[in-house]
Amino acid sequence: MENILEVKNLKVYFTQKRRLVKALDGIDVFLKKGSIIALAGESGCGKTTLAKTILGFNKPNEGNIYFKEEDITLKKNIELIRKNIQIVFQNPFLSFDPRYTVFRSLYETLSVFNPVDKVKAQDIIIGKLSEVELTPDVINRYPHQLSGGQNQRVAIARSLMNDPALVILDEPTSNLDVTTAFKIMDLIIRLQDNHGVTFLFISHNLKLLRKVSHYFFIMYRGKIVEHGPKDLVYNNPQHPYTQLLKEASNQKVKQVSQDSPKDEGCPFFNRCPKKKDACLHEPTKYEVEPGHFIYCHFPQ
Numbered sequence: 328m329e330n331i332l333e334v335k336n337l338k339v340y341f342t343q344k345r346r347l348v349k350a351l352d353g354i355d356v357f358l359k360k361g362s363i364i365a366l367a368g369e370s371g372c373g374k375t376t377l378a379k380t381i382l383g384f385n386k387p388n389e390g391n392i393y394f395k396e397e398d399i400t401l402k403k404n405i406e407l408i409r410k411n412i413q414i415v416f417q418n419p420f421l422s423f424d425p426r427y428t429v430f431r432s433l434y435e436t437l438s439v440f441n442p443v444d445k446v447k448a449q450d451i452i453i454g455k456l457s458e459v460e461l462t463p464d465v466i467n468r469y470p471h472q473l474s475g476g477q478n479q480r481v482a483i484a485r486s487l488m489n490d491p492a493l494v495i496l497d498e499p500t501s502n503l504d505v506t507t508a509f510k511i512m513d514l515i516i517r518l519q520d521n522h523g524v525t526f527l528f529i530s531h532n533l534k535l536l537r538k539v540s541h542y543f544f545i546m547y548r549g550k551i552v553e554h555g556p557k558d559l560v561y562n563n564p565q566h567p568y569t570q571l572l573k574e575a576s577n578q579k580v581k582q583v584s585q586d587s588p589k590d591e592g593c594p595f596f597n598r599c600p601k602k603k604d605a606c607l608h609e610p611t612k613y614e615v616e617p618g619h620f621i622y623c624h625f626p627q
């Protein structure tokens with residue numbers, strides 16, 4: 328299966344109170360066409376930064392992003408991004424103008440690439456709404472007249488409006504109750520099955536990601552620490568950080584972290600229960616079993 332998107336040695340730095348924050352510190356990620364790829368890691372590890380950089384909102388300090396082999400970090404390819412890559416954010420209420428009906432919000436998106444008259448647009452929009460299992464009457468409602476789950480479905484419908492190749496879902500279920508979250512995840516699985524859209528699903532919860540995705544990337548402090556097919560990574564996590572993250576998602580406790588940043592060596596050094604002197608040096612990639620990789624000096 329070909330990769331629809333490849334991220335190579337991507338570095339994005341910010342300055343906060345005169346301190347350099349390496350939000351992305353040289354990451355490699357690849358998204359196989361027609362699959363659901365999970366990006367997992369705790370708060371502040373750089374997940375949204377990666378999403379925004381793919382969408383062209385951040386300029387990388389170093390590295391490249393290729394969409395079907397075109398370098399989309401180049402300004403001239405911004406149209407390629409707009410046409411092919413969409414994002415759904417965490418809070419569906421913030422995604423829409425509260426003064427607009429569903430029809431108006433979706434019509435605006437539709438007409439960017441498909442300037443049809445309103446009658447034709449209505450058919451297309453009702454069609455998209457039915458793909459996300461909403462009834463046609465939703466079209467005349469305002470965001471405050473819909474539930475969180477319904478608004479998130481409208482946001483997903485909007486993301487699919489111009490048939491993008493890739494949709495990034497940035498913690499799309501974390502504002503929803505458990506039952507609604509599971510329904511939205513079932514919907515994502517069905518959409519992927521039926522339309523072959525590639526999804527990048529961002530979350531800090533491995534248990535939830537296990538349900539929807541085919542492939543895992545685990546991120547810590549701006550670096551990928553482990554990646555591989557979902558079952559290999561989830562059933563047999565090899566990086567001490569992945570093991571911790573899995574435990575946390577099973578116990579429903581929120582990760583607390585924020586150790587002082589370290590510039591060299593393993594990013595997980597301060598918190599790792601298994602660290603040794605060698606970990607003061609940057610770990611290289613190691614294949615623990617076919618297709619399953621970690622960045623750690625001491626694979627189990």
Ligand SMILES: Nc1ncnc2c1ncn2[C@@H]1O[C@H](COP(=O)(O)OP(=O)(O)OP(=O)(O)O)[C@@H](O)[C@H]1O
Nearest residue numbers: 341342343348350369370371372373374375376377
């Ligand atoms: N525009 C910005 N300016 C300065 N610092 C930023 C900016 N955007 C992100 N950061 C910093 O980059 C780091 C990564 O942030 P990011 O939002 O990517 O994390 P995240 O993994 O999405 O976290 P969460 O799970 O809480 O959404 C954080 O330290 C954050 O403060």
Ligand SMILES: [Mg+2]
Nearest residue numbers: 374375376497
């Ligand atoms: Mg985020």
